[in-house]
Amino acid sequence: FCFWRQGGGCVPHSHPPSAHSRYTTARNSRAHDPFAMGTSRVLLALLVSHCVGALSGVSASTDSQEYLKVTFALKPADGEALEKALLNISDPHHARFRQYLSHDEVKALVKPLDGANEAVSKWVKENLGEPSSSVSSSKHEDFLHVATTVQKAREAFALDKDDLATSKKSATTIVPEALKSFVYAIFDVVDTMMSPPSRRRRKLNVTGKFKGIDITPQILHKQYNIGPSDIGGKSDKNSQGVAAFEDAEFKQSDVDAFQKYYDLPSVKINVVGPNSGGYFGEAGLDTQYITACGRGVKSYFISHEEFNMLSWCEEVLNMTQIPTVLSISWGGGESQYPIEHQVSANKCFQKLGVLGVSVFAASGDDGTGKQGFFRCKKFDPTWPASSPWVTAVGATYIDSSYGENGWQYSGGGFSCNFDRPSYQDAAIETYLNTTRNLPDSSLYCKNGRATPDIAAVGTNYLLCSGGCGGGGSLSGTSASTPTVAGMVSVINDMLMKEGKAPVGFINPVLYENAHDIGVDILTGNNKQGCPSGFSAVQGWDAITGVGSPLFDKLKAVLVSGKFH
DSSP states (O other): OOEEEETTEEEEOSSOOOGGGOOOEEEOOSSSOSSSBTTOOOBOOOOBSOOOOOOSSOOTTSOTTOEEEEEEEEOBSSTTHHHHHHHHHTOTTSTTTTOOOOHHHHHHHTOBOTTHHHHHHHHIIIIIOOOGGGOEEOTTSSEEEEEEEHHHHHHHTTOOHHHHHHTOSOTTTTSOGGGTTTEEEEESSSOOOOOOOOOBOOOOOTTOOOSSOOBOHHHHHHHTTOOTTOOOOSOTTOOEEEEEETTBOOOHHHHHHHHHHTTOOOOOEEEESOOOSSBOHHHHHHHHHHHHHSTTOOEEEEEESSOOHHHHHHHHHTSSSOOSEEEEOOOEEGGGSOHHHHHHHHHHHHHHHHTTOEEEEEOOSSTTOOBOSSSOOBOOOEETTTSTTSEEEEEEEEOTTSOEEEOTTOOOEEEEEEEOOGGGHHHHHHHHHHOSSOOOGGGSOTTEEEEOSEEEEOSOEEOOSSSSSSOOEEESHHHHHHHHHHHHHHHHHHHHHTTOOOOOSOHHHHHHTGGGSEEOOOOOBOOOSSSOOOBOOSSOBTTTBTOEEOHHHHHHHHHHTOOO
C-alpha cells in the first residue's frame, strides 16, 4: 500500500497509485488537487519506494478460460550485432556516427536463428492446440505472440497453483526443452513484478515543500540559458514523447492553461494508449514541463496499462512516427524486476538508439535505494535508469542565490545487473579512485553501470490543474527528466530543420564532453535509508552525473558531435 498525507495525519489512500513507478513528490494545491485520484485534496508528503503492480500473466486465481497473450523472445543469430551497431552509431570517433538504421536493417540485426519460427509454431500447435496461423510476429520479428487460454497455458507449461502463488518459475525456466535452442524467455505467463515490503521514506515537513525556490518555465529558461529563439516546431519530422503507466491521466485543458499562463507556444498532446486513470500528478507534470523546455515540439503521451517497459517500448516501435526524444519518469529498484524483462527491454532501448531516438529515464527519488526492510543489505539503483542504453537524469535544487545543489533524494549509484559501459570508464574510474568517503564497497557493485548521467533541478515545480497560480507543486526526478528531454528535443528540431540527423543516444558524446555541457554540481549527498550515500564532487558523481546542462553549451556539443 502507499501512504498519503491528508490534513495532519498519515492515512492509506483507498485506491493509491503505485508510487514505485512514478518519481514525483507533491505538496498541497489550492486549485483542484493534481496529485490525487479524482479531485480529493490530499498532500503526498511521503513517497513510498516500491508499491509494485504485477505484469499480466497467469496467477493462481486467474480464470482458466480467460485468454492471455504468450510472448516468445527468440534468440538472435548474432547476439552482439545490435549492441555493436549502437556503439558505433553513437561514437563520435566512428565512421558510422549518427548514420541511423531503417526498420529493415534493425530486423536483420536481430534476426532469429534459422528454424526458430517453425519450432515455436510446431510447439504451439502440439502443446497449446492453437493453429500455426495464430502465431504473430513483433515489429522486428524477434518476438512471437500467440493468444491462448489460461488453462491451456497451465497445462502446456506444467504450472500448478503452488508455482503460481510462490513464483517458483520464471520466464526463462518455463522454456520447454524443445525450444531452448531458439527461445530465450517466454513472457506474460508466470513473470510478475515482485512486490517488496512497502516502506516509507523519512518523513518530510508538513508543508511538503522541498529545499529550493519554486520552479516555473521562466525560471528554467533563465537557469539553463534557454533563449527566446530556442523553440522547436520547425521540423515536421521531429517530436517528443512522455511515458505513462497504470492510472496516469492528463487533461489537455490543464496543458492549454499552463501554456497560456506562462506564455508558451501552444502544443496539443497526441495520445497513444489509455488516458483515463484519474491520477493527474505525474502525467500533468510530464506533459506540461516537456512542452515548457521542448517548446513548440510536437508531443505524445504514450501510455500502457501496466508497468512493463518491454511492452511499452515495443509499442513505441510500432508508432508511425517514433518521437526522437522519449522521457520516462517511472521505475523502481532494479532488484525488484525480473532480470529477463530488463535484458529484453535493454535490447528494445538499443533498437530505439540505432533508429536515432534519445531515451531519458528518471534516476529515482530514493537516493542510493535500499535492499532490505529493517536494515540496509545493499543499495538498489533504479530501473530503467540503470539500463546502459538510456540517459539517466538526476535532480538538483536551486537555492535563493540561484546556485544548484545535489538533491538529497536524487537516485544514483551502480547497477548490479548491468556492467559499466565503455563510454563511462574514464569518468567512473576517476570518481572511484579520487573520491574520499565513498560508501562501503559491499553496498554497491563498483563495476556496474553508473547513474545518473546528467541532472537538472527537480524540486517545487508549479503546475496548472483546474487553473493556474494556486501554489500546487511536484518534486522529483520526474520533473528533471522531461526538463532535460525537452532541451534535447529543441536541439533535434534545429538539426532536422536543416536536414541533419537527430542526436540519438547521447551518452558517449556526453561523457566525451562532460566538462563542456554546463555546470558541475559540487554539493549534496544522497544518503537515504542506508548508512551512507554518494557525495557530489568535481566531475561525474553518483548524485548529479556530469552536472546540469546549459542549453547553449549542450547544443554546441550535441550539434557538432565534437570530441576531445
